Amino acid sequence: MRQLFFALALLVTACVTLPARADVLQSDARILDACIAQASGDRVALQQCVGVMTRVCIEAEGGSNSMTDVLCRSSESLAWNAIIEAATERITAADPADGALLAAANNAWTDWREAECSYRAYEFGGGSGEQYDRVTCDLELTSSRAIGLIAN
Numbered sequence: 001m002r003q004l005f006f007a008l009a010l011l012v013t014a015c016v017t018l019p020a021r022a023d024v025l026q027s028d029a030r031i032l033d034a035c036i037a038q039a040s041g042d043r044v045a046l047q048q049c050v051g052v053m054t055r056v057c058i059e060a061e062g063g064s065n066s067m068t069d070v071l072c073r074s075s076e077s078l079a080w081n082a083i084i085e086a087a088t089e090r091i092t093a094a095d096p097a098d099g100a101l102l103a104a105a106n107n108a109w110t111d112w113r114e115a116e117c118s119y120r121a122y123e124f125g126g127g128s129g130e131q132y133d134r135v136t137c138d139l140e141l142t143s144s145r146a147i148g149l150i151a152n
Contacts, residue, residue, distance in 0.1 A: 026060030027053060027075035029082070036083070041152035050143040053079060070135050077139040080146045087149040113141045 032053040039045035057072035058064050088106060092099025117137035124130040 025057065025071055025075060027057040027072055029053065029075075029079040031056050032076065032079050032083075036150070041150065043147060043151040046147045046151055050139070050147075051076070054139070066132060070131055073135045073139045077135065077142050080139070080142040083146040084142065084149060087146070091149075109145060113138065113145075116141065 032049060035049035035052050036046060039049060053076040054069075054072045057075060058068055061068045061072065084106065088099065088102055091102050117134050120137045121130045121134035124133055
């Protein structure tokens with residue numbers, strides 16, 4: 001019994017002292033930020049930025065597969081969402097009334113985006129295509145909303 005106790009204690013100690021290793025997604029929002037800065041507010045140029053982060057991410061992850069595609073697209077969608085939030089803060093700081101209206105519009109838009117992407121994903125009827133369709137929709141709609149807020 002004593003040997004079992006020491007064996008378990010040794011095992012627990014080994015587990016606690018081993019460094020945790022997480023597989024970090026090779027996705028970098030600075031790529032998107034650079035593209036947006038280079039576009040200088042031009043709507044057509046900004047539209048060319050959609051997918052730039054995803055393409056670099058997929059390449060850095062070793063190529064396209066369904067999980068990599070979903071993770072990289074999701075990461076880019078989050079980056080575009082951060083741009084929406086920054087634009088909303090900027091607009092609110094310049095004109096609080098305008099910012100309040102934009103915040104309300106963003107809330108309604110977010111609800112619509114979720115419903116729209118759920119509808120599009122449902123078209124696959126489940127399975128692996130559903131998740132891909134959902135994240136593709138989210139990236140498309142989120143980037144479009146962000147571009148609308150930052151374009152001249």
